[in-house]
Amino acid sequence: MFTRFRPISCAFAFACLSGIARIATSRAMQASPMVPLILIPLGLAVAPVPAHEIGTPAWAIETATLRTGPGSNYPAASGTVTAGQALRVTRCTRRWCTIDGSTGWLSMDDLSFGQTPTDYFAAPQPVIARGGPGEVCFHDAENYMGQTICLPSGAVARDLSLLGWDNRIASVSVSGTVSVNLCRDRDFASLCTLITRSTPRLERLLTRAASSYQVW
Known part of the structure; x- marks a missing residue:
């Protein structure tokens, strides 16, 4: 003996499936702890370092030609500095430094560190202590x-x-x-x-x- 099944409408099938999905979702949420979403205010974000803060302030003591490497034996680079010019030193070897805004090197003997424009012209050049004691x-x-x-x-x-x-x-x-x-x-x-x-x-x-x- 065969049992006759009545056809169901598409709307009824969709409603059943939607109900099953809601039940499954509810059970999953009960089984798993909810992780709170934390929003960080824009004011607390870490600000990038301004370009003008990168490097050490310095002044050119003499007018000099930049070199392509850390030494006077390297060819001249395409750039010069003039006496009294404000510079920013980005890195140094034992005796030579690179200058921000260029690819050239300048001898440390031609540099004076840590002065302001007022100090440079209004006061004597400071003596850099070397050699001890x-x-x-x-x-x-x-x-x-x-x-x-x-x-x-x-x-x-x-x-x-x-x-x-x-x-x-x-x-x-x-x-x-x-x-x-x-x-x-x-x-x-x-x-x-x-x-x-x-x-x-x-x-x-x-x-x-x-x-x-x-x-x-």
Whole structure:
């Protein structure tokens, strides 16, 4: 004996399937905890570093021709600097630095660091202390606090990770006739700052971000 099935309409079938789907979705939501959606206000987003903040402020002491590499034996580059010109140094080797806005290199002997236009013309050129006696001390907290390591003139570290001090320096104390060239990357690359006096708080791009140094 055969059972006769009555045909169902498409509308009725769609309604049944929709109901089954709603039940399955409800059960799945009950079984799995809901993850809240967190929206971050635009005001709290990390702002990019303005281009004018990249590099170390410096001044050209003499009119000079840029070189294509870090040395006077390299060919002249397509660019010159004039005495008194404001510059931004982006990275340095032992004696030569690259200048922001160009692909050329300039001797450190032709540079003066960390001055303003007013200071440059209204006051004598500061003397960069070199050779000692004296020492430079690095501190892993601001205001000369935390762990400390002190070094004499002539000390060089191309990679601070080998000394356990990579990305740790937060303040620098200077005593005597010494100074230090502190750089953000290994091998004196990227942002470098010449520090000639005690600094209780490093600039933002160097704070706990330095990876090499040269003590003069």
